[in-house]
């Protein structure tokens with residue numbers, strides 16, 4: 001029973017989240033994580049201490065299933081094993097919570113309990129609390145869809161104030177299949193010290209509140225990074241940055257959309273003579289950020305007609321800024337099909353670990369441009385079947401086909417890898433975990449790099465052979481150069497590796 005000092009504004013005390021109508025999950029036997037700890041009376045840590053598999057994955061043991069039975073020490077949320085705390089009145093920050101016993105770094109302090117509500121409900125509540133004139137805000141995020149509101153119902157954790165130099169932090173645990181938020185000490189804390197955690201990213205206060213934590217590194221405002229609900233209907237994090245969901249393109253859940261805002265449609269593909277001075281080989285890309293890639297060949301005889309005719313591809317070629325392939329004045333333009341799987345991964349917070357391709361900062365700025373729901377039909381996928389027949393020589397057709405096969409193989413490999421790692425990703429999604437295991441990430445990045453390379457090699461073989469055709473047509477010696485003056489290798493693979501190595505995929 002919690003006794004509150006006089007003057008504490010009334011609220012209902014709870015020590016279990018209130019799901020407001022929605023019943024907490026009922027775990028199936030198959031979903032219960034069972035550790036392999038064995039209780040040894042001479043070694044108390046043996047009963048689900050820090051080496052317990054469940055503890056290591058921030059999951060509480062399930063009563064009746066844990067091999068350590070009643071000795072299990074990994075049911076702290078369920079048993080409300082909180083440290084002793086005391087309410088006190090601060091200066092200028094309302095009520096606060098003090099440690100009433102010494103606390104060790106890493107120790108579970110208390111659960112942040114409240115009403116579990118949806119994003120929509122949270123937005124409405126923030127507004128109505130504001131209009132009711134409530135000064136203190138108690139809503140924190142549970143996962144991307146749910147929030148915990150401790151305004152009217154909560155545990156003592158609702159009194160923990162913010163500090164930019166905190167002694168505690170929030171951590172998410174899975175308890176009987178549900179995600180719950182605990183406050184954990186991040187340093188040793190002496191009895192009598194005020195408990196604090198950093199509200200940034202977790203707290204959804206409406207009004208801007210000046211921070212009075214007094215820390216040297218103070219951010220000046222509470223939840224300065226989370227910014228509040230009124231302005232942003234939902235936030236999406238990548239690294240240290242947070243974005244409004246309105247700025248992130250939305251996709252049909254029924255389809256896996258490639259990132260259309262990063263794709264460009266190549267609208268023309270031609271050789272032409274430029275004032276008799278040489279040949280301009282240009283690839284025009286249209287899309288949100290139309291750009292043009294030009295390759296100039298200056299050793300064509302002046303006045304000679306080198307126009308090969310515009311090669312109109314029957315279907316649009318979609319290229320991706322993810323590719324990091326041919327590079328012109330800092331803008332990357334490749335000939336890649338975007339992968340189908342990428343959006344699935346990126347739709348989760350885990351996805352940010354898988355940014356093979358453009359650097360995160362570039363990707364972010366591009367994602368922000370699109371506010372509407374877009375469909376990939378704006379830029380169809382490159383129909384590669386028709387490409388080899390554009391060439392007259394059988395040798396060339398075979399070469400292009402070879403690269404096409406390698407490209408298709410890399411795509412298939414990526415697809416099957418996705419199927420293989422999908423359970424791990426979904427598991428992390430459902431637990432709202434920030435990242436999937438490194439080994440999974442490494443495999444994923446490796447498969448992407450292979451695919452990028454194969455895509456590049458294929459595209460390069462097409463370009464190279466078009467150039468060779470141009471050269472043969474003029475009978476001149478043409479030395480390919482891109483606009484930056486770099487020579488084009490006759491070996492697509494080498495060029496592909498070079499581009500990939502110097503572009504972003506190599507940096508992931």
Ligand SMILES: C[S@@+](CC[C@H](N)C(=O)[O-])C[C@H]1O[C@@H](n2cnc3c(N)ncnc32)[C@H](O)[C@@H]1O
Pocket residue numbers: 092093094095096135136137138158159160161162163205209210211212213222
């Ligand atoms: C979750 S409540 C914390 C408990 C609150 N002090 C109370 O009396 O109920 C969050 C509110 O406490 C106040 N607060 C918390 N940390 C603060 C800080 N560092 N500086 C100023 N006000 C703070 C703000 O009014 C904020 O909206």
